[in-house]
Structures are given as structure tokens and as C-alpha cells.
Amino acid sequence: xxxxxxxxxxxxxxxxxxxxxxxxxxxxxxxxxxxxxxxxxxxxxxxxxxxxxxxxxxxxxxxxxxxxxxxxxxxxxxxxxxxxxxxxxxxxxxxxxxxxxxxxxxxxxxxxxxxxxxxxxxxxxxxxxxxxxxxxxxxxxxxxxxxxxxxxxxxxxxxxxxxxxxxxxxxxxxxxxxxxxxxxxxxxxxxxxxxxxxxxxxxxxxxxxxxxxxxxxxxxxxxxxxxxxxxxxxxxxxxxxxxxxxxxxxxxxxxxxxxxxxxxxxxxxxxxxxxxxxxxxxxxxxxxxxxxxxxxxxxxxxxxxxxxxxxxxxxxxxxxxxxxxxxxxxxxxxxxxxxxxxxxxxxxxxxxxxxxxxxx
Numbered sequence: 001x002x003x004x005x006x007x008x009x010x011x012x013x014x015x016x017x018x019x020x021x022x023x024x025x026x027x028x029x030x031x032x033x034x035x036x037x038x039x040x041x042x043x044x045x046x047x048x049x050x051x052x053x054x055x056x057x058x059x060x061x062x063x064x065x066x067x068x069x070x071x072x073x074x075x076x077x078x079x080x081x082x083x084x085x086x087x088x089x090x091x092x093x094x095x096x097x098x099x100x101x102x103x104x105x106x107x108x109x110x111x112x113x114x115x116x117x118x119x120x121x122x123x124x125x126x127x128x129x130x131x132x133x134x135x136x137x138x139x140x141x142x143x144x145x146x147x148x149x150x151x152x153x154x155x156x157x158x159x160x161x162x163x164x165x166x167x168x169x170x171x172x173x174x175x176x177x178x179x180x181x182x183x184x185x186x187x188x189x190x191x192x193x194x195x196x197x198x199x200x201x202x203x204x205x206x207x208x209x210x211x212x213x214x215x216x217x218x219x220x221x222x223x224x225x226x227x228x229x230x231x232x233x234x235x236x237x238x239x240x241x242x243x244x245x246x247x248x249x250x251x252x253x254x255x256x257x258x259x260x261x262x263x264x265x266x267x268x269x270x271x272x273x274x275x276x277x278x279x280x281x282x283x284x285x286x287x288x289x290x291x292x293x294x295x296x297x298x299x300x301x302x303x304x305x306x307x308x309x310x311x312x313x314x315x316x317x318x319x320x321x322x323x324x325x326x327x328x329x330x331x332x333x334x335x336x337x338x339x340x341x342x343x344x345x346x347x348x349x350x351x352x353x354x355x356x357x358x359x360x
Contacts, residue, residue: 063339073346074116077109077360081332081343082317085109087358088127088134089349107348108134109358112151122146126167127356128174129277133196135168135177145177147196156199162190166222169277170356171229176259178232180223183208191223191232191262204262206234213264219249220290223257224274227284231256231265235273248273248292253303269303272296278315278357286335288314288322297322297335307337315357325354 069078077085090106106125107116111132119125122136125148136146136155142163146155162181169178179192181203188208194201205211218237225232237243238252251271257264272289274280279288280300288309289298295312296305314324317332321340324331328350332341345354 064341066341066343068344069346074107074348076114077358078116078346080357081323081330081341082315082321083359084315084317084357085360086349086354086356087129088125088356089354090125090356108150108356110150117150122148124167126170127358128170128196129172129356129358130174133174135170135196145179145194147177147194147199158194158199158201160192160201161203162188164192168194169223169225171225171259172227172277173229174358176229178223178225178259180221186210189217189221191234191257193232193259202262204257206257206262206264215255215264218243220273222273224279225259225277226256227280227282230259232259233268233274236267238271248290250292268300270298270300271303272298275312275314281316281319283319285319288312306335309337 079085086109088106088108106119106122108119108125108127109115110117119136123139124137126135127150128134132150134148134150136148137144138146141157143160144157145160145164145168146157148155160179160181162183165180165182170176171178175196177192177194177196179194179201181190181192182188183190186208188210189206191204191206192201193203207214207216215234216237216239217235221235223232223234233254233256235251236253236255238250240252241250243249251273254268254270254274255264256266256268270287270289272291275288275290275295281287285300286306287298287300289296290312291305291308293308295309295314297307297309298305309322309324311324311326313326314322317323320335322333322335324333328345330343330345331339332343333339
């Protein structure tokens with residue numbers, strides 16, 4: 001068996017990125033060899049008679065605790081509920097008081113080898129859901145974004161016309177990066193779409209004094225991809241409602257724009273901020289948004305709030321299953337909130353945010 005003490009050393013030198021030293025990770029907690037524990041309530045089906053016997057009562061399904069990943073999980077793509085794999089995990093750069101060092105603790109899937117590698121050269125790393133690219137950034141390059149070729153470790157830095165107001169977001173096919181850009185001096189808001197392989201950036205003015213048509217968003221304003229990758233969504237502030245700095249600003253809907261031309265296309269009656277690239281159900285009928293108080297599950301066609309959710313960090317596993325990444329587990333539930341499965345993460349991911357999902 002491979003040595004579990006050092007994930008980075010299990011790859012090649014190019015796996016670790018340009019000039020990045022092998023990074024030692026903590027030993028994996030004992031997890032292998034456990035059988036899946038199925039907790040299914042027994043039920044003997046029976047049929048009532050004409051004598052007035054009561055109808056049978058269906059038992060309440062009990063959540064299933066899945067077995068932990070194998071000890072050498074990093075030697076293959078880590079499967080997640082819903083047919084996804086873990087493409088990358090990261091935390092913001094941390095401060096080591098002993099050495100005075102500031103380093104990220106990113107893990108990323110090298111699809112060329114099928115193994116995970118450690119990256120320490122960047123403040124933030126976001127793996128693409130498909131393909132072999134990742135977006136990277138460093139604090140000493142505040143007006144640039146890097147496109148990392150994971151197998152070779154080569155990075156192409158792209159100069160931005162304004163500072164990004166939020167982390168970038170990958171298109172569903174892993175070929176383009178979506179950027180929310182704001183020029184504070186001019187009071188302008190720009191939609192940015194970066195062709196990652198060609199390192200070609202296009203920007204479109206959507207708000208400000210010189211915009212041909214201004215779309216007003218205040219408070220937390222971030223562009224997000226629509227599921228098919230042809231449009232992007234931008235929340236719109238409801239200026240007829242009361243605005244307060246103590247609460248998130250109310251929304252009147254989601255304005256959609258063409259990802260190719262930047263032209264406005266339509267307004268959806270969804271009154272909230274889309275929580276991420278995986279917030280839309282596969283059939284497009286539902287979306288998870290951050291409301292003024294809590295995350296919410298919303299019907300797209302009408303804007304009806306179906307229910308409040310416990311956390312915003314969710315993705316879909318089919319049209320009737322939500323997966324939330326909470327604590328040290330991926331928790332699968334139905335749309336009513338009933339927990340169906342709990343999938344534990346490897347020990348190395350316990351102190352990281354899972355920020356990138358991918359398809360095998």
C-alpha cells in the first residue's frame with residue numbers, strides 16, 4: 001500500500017506545481033474495512049380485511065450512515081453523492097505562528113493521474129468541474145487571475161480591468177470563468193467571461209452612470225451561471241421595499257444576461273441570491289437562494305418559497321434530492337428535509353471547505 005503520510009509525494013514533480021515542495025499531510029484516521037451500516041426498520045406487510053381492521057402504517061425510513069472512504073482515498077477520484085467527484089478542496093490562506101508562513105492548504109484532483117495533489121503556491125484554488133484546469137489567485141496579484149494547467153503546473157496570468165468582488169465561478173463545462181468586476185472610482189459594474197484555455201477576457205458593462213441600461217444590485221451582488229452555461233444571473237434590488245444595513249437587501253428578481261454577448265435576456269421572479277453554480281435543480285424548476293434571513297428552496301417559475309433550509313452550501317443529486325456539505329459529512333435529504341444518507345469525508349478534509357465538484 002502507498003504511504004498515506006504524504007499525498008503530494010505520491011504524484012510526480014509536475015503534480016506539485018511549479019516550485020512547490022512536497023506537502024506533508026496528517027495521517028488518515030483509521031477508516032477502512034467498515035461495512036455499510038444499513039438501518040432499515042423491519043416491516044411485515046399485511047392486508048386489512050372487510051371486518052374493519054386498520055390499514056397498515058408505513059414505517060418511517062431511517063437514514064443510512066455510509067462507510068468511510070478507504071485509507072488511500074487520494075489515489076482515485078473521491079466519489080460524492082449524485083454522481084459527482086471531489087475536484088478540489090481549499091481553505092483561505094492561514095498563518096503559521098511557528099514559522100511566520102502564510103500558506104494555503106489546497107488539494108486538487110489531477111485527472112491525468114487520477115490522484116489528488118497538494119498545492120501551496122496560491123492563496124486560493126478553484127478546480128474546474130471538468131477538464132484539467134483550475135483558477136488560482138494570489139494577494140500580490142490583486143488585479144489578476146491565473147489559469148493553472150494541473151498536469152503540467154503551468155499558470156497563465158490574466159490582467160483584469162477592475163478588482164473582482166467575489167471568487168470566480170466555472171461554467172458547467174469547465175471552459176470559462178465568470179467574474180463579478182466593480183470599478184469603485186467610476187461606479188461601474190461589469191460582467192466578465194474568461195475563456196480559460198485561450199486566456200481571453202470579455203467584459204460587459206451592466207451598471208453605472210454610462211451603462212446603456214443600468215441594472216441595480218446593492219449589498220451582496222455576484223453573477224452566477226445558469227445550468228446550461230448560456231446565461232448568467234444577477235440579483236436585482238427591490239428599491240420599493242425598505243433597505244437596511246442590518247439585513248440583506250430585498251430582491252425583486254434575477255436578471256439574466258447572455259454569456260456570449262452580455263445582453264439582458266429575461267427576469268426571473270426569484271427573490272434571493274443564488275447560492276452557487278450547483279444551486280439549480282437538473283430540470284431547472286427549483287433553485288436554492290439566500291433570502292433576507294435564511295437559505296430558501298424556491299420554485300423558479302413563480303418565485304414561491306417552498307421551504308427554508310438549514311444551510312446554503314448545497315447541491316442537487318437528482319431533481320428530488322439535496323446534498324449539503326456540513327461539518328465532516330455530505331448529507332443527502334429529500335425536499336422536505338428528511339435525511340436519507342450521511343457520507344463521511346476523509347480526515348484530511350475535516351479542516352477544509354469543499355469548494356469544487358466535478359464529473360468523472
